[in-house]
Amino acid sequence: MEICSTAPTAGGADPLFAAAGLFQAVLNVSLTAIQLWRPLFGLNDEVVDFSLDYLNPAGQRMAGLPEQPGGTLLARFPGTQAAGTFGFYCQVFTTGEPGRFDVNYQHDGFDNYYHIAAQRHEEWLVVSFTDTADHNRTPVEEALRASQAREQIARAEVERQQRELQRLFEQAPVGLATFHGPHCVVQMANPxxxxMWGxxxxxxxxxxxxxxxPEAAGQGFEELLAGVMATGVPYVAYELPAFIDRAGRRDTVYWNFVYQPQRxxxxxxxxxxxxxxxxxxxxLARQQVQELNTELARVNQGLTATVTDRTRLMNSAQAEATGQRQRLHRLIAEAPAMIAVLTGPDHRIELANDGFHQVFGHRPLVGKPYRQAVPELAGQPFFDRLDAVYQTGETYYGVDEPVTLDRTNSGRLEHTYATYTYQATRDARGRVDGVLIFAYxxxxxxxxxRERDAQLLQVGELLAQAPVAVGVFAGPDYRVEVCNPGMLAIWxxxxxxxxxxxxxEVLPEIRDQGFEELLDEVGRTGVPHVAHEVALRVLHAGQPATVHVNFVYHPLRDPAGRITAIAAVANDVSEQVAARQSVVGANHKLAALNDKLYAANAALADANEELGTANQQLTRANADLDSFAYTASHDLHTPITNLEGLLQALVEQLPPAVRHDAEVHPLLRLMQGAIDRFQLTLTQLTDIIREDNAPAQPAESVDLASLVEGVRLDLNGLVVSTQPQLLVDVAGCPRLTFAPRNxxxxxxxxxxxxxxYHDPARKPIVHVRCKSTKKTTVLEIEDNGLGLDESQQARLFGLFQRLHPHVEGNGVGLYNIKKIVENAGGTIAVRSQPGVGTAFTVTLPVPV
Known part of the structure; x- marks a missing residue:
């Protein structure tokens, strides 16, 4: 490498060229090695390595490299990081202050004591170094070398342990926590x-x-976690400093950790x-060692004391390494997962915890190639996947995969399922040297x-055959989880x-028809809502349509009692409503005919004929309506009986564990209850129609006291459960003339x-009284039960009116009683007050 390429000019020798040539000559004859390093920077502008761009002849001899060797410091001399040389170079370049460093370098094939001087020049780091290979070492230096050798052994042991930890950090349970979602909610954390967190x-x-x-915010952890969540790429950190608040004080800690994505x-x-x-x-121990090395370079007189301190630190590091190894093996052995470490291309089992041994019937595993240890996996994809991970270094994740195993080591194969990870492990140079197995x-x-899915399929088939419309709406937005063909037809x-x-969103046209408010009320109060002949305006094939429905909204609860969904059971009664409306239309026509009759005396004969015709039509319409109502109530018995049979068949087919499951059992009970109530309602509806069409019952002389006693015996179960005080005073009218059954x-x-409807807060007291006059018989039954307010009393005798929904019933009894009494020419009245009680008074005429 030429330091300066300036050539002399034609007019004579250039002084600058002469100076450069002189500098080149000095470098060539210098007995001191000279290096020229160019820094390499990372993402945060920190120095991560140095490129070696020049060596003078002395440096070439010492290092055994050419003048322009290329490559980087850590690639060519990886031991410089452990020896502290790399840190010294970074310090000089970053601060700009020249420095000296003495080191006994026993790495990368070298074993010499070096004196190093370094200085930054613009964007370069100039390094001069000499070694003591040609000089006799002093006793102090020999002691220091021995101390450093022991330190190297201790450091090498620590680094080996750290590499072992690094190999297992991806999945091993050392310090373990799981975070879920973008806010990193902690789902699991071990002791x-x-x-560590305090x-x-x-x-x-x-x-x-x-x-x-909160003290961890702003230290960079948020960005690291967000990066792993966004990319799915694990993040590994070594000796990362952090501040943590524990026991009322802020500590500075250093952590090795792995962020592994969950999928x-x-x-x-x-x-x-x-x-x-x-x-x-x-x-902290290494920092203390580095501080001691700096102190040693500056103060030779403290060498002996330094040797003693370094020996102590070495012993401490060895003890810590031993403790970490013991903790590691204990944690792996006690881990709830199956963990094994395989090494080499033949996947020899180096380590396996108890869970791994147990799944293979406690057969001998350690020291054997994986294919030899578990031969039953041959023909399954696991060996090929291990080979691929070893060759590519890419992690493999298996989720709920089938595995055929000899779990008892007896030759009997079992079909199982496992979720597992094959993670490549690497040596100090980053080469794949094994595979870590972490499985459940x-x-x-x-x-x-699978069993639950099959059960849900059976329930879905049952709902598809149900003669009524069924839907289930979950969550605050009433998401449609279930809707059978009947419900889809209505919609x-x-x-x-x-x-x-x-x-x-499915039915935007019904948003302003009041149904959302009804659902909100059921979800808020937990009280079912029953509605009859409600007009539902929907779009069928894009055209407006009005459907009249009877429906029930019933809350569904989870095992904790929270309302999580609302079930809807509906019946399309559009045809019945249309039939009744046709009767109303016929009545309107009759009224019009009567108006014409009074307005047209001249056409009296014709009007009377028309009136007779209209009366015949009305009679036929009323008869048709009665026939339709009776037929509808009768024909509904068959499908509801079929539905009950299907439900019973489903219950018998379900395994006992499923039948009593915390989610399935309440649904079965609710379905059976709905069928029972439907059957009771149809029976009572049939009785009402039959009562309307039946001829009047003949009146007989009835002993009222005997009749009351017979009723009391029929109600024995209710009497036993409520333990009432029943006071009967009917001496005033011992015999009545009335239809006995009515x-x-x-x-x-x-x-x-x-x-x-007794008040559970007090003992029930019921009075039955009767008195007669020449014209009337008055029967009164009074209780001290729950009582009714004025609005409830106004609805008391309506059909299907239930004022206390916590008690089973269909709101038919009082409607029937009122019809019986009024058909006999009598009256029934009620007086009541909430929290006091209720009294019914029945007044019947005395036959002449």
Missing amino acids: AVLH RTLEQTLDTPLFELL EADGQVSGVTVVVTDVTEQV DVTQQVLAR GRTAEQALNRPLF LRSIVYNLLSNALK
């Missing part, structure tokens, strides 16, 4: 990490990392796993998931248009209601 488990779990450790089954990165060890003591047995989880949508979308229905319904 070693908690000790936090308890209760403080840590489900807490965002930088809320848990979902589809390969998406969902979080980060950190594996960390605290190397503060080692870093997920057989039970995979089989349970005018396909399954592809509806499933897994918010309800009011009188019994009146007493039975009023007495059972008095017991069912």
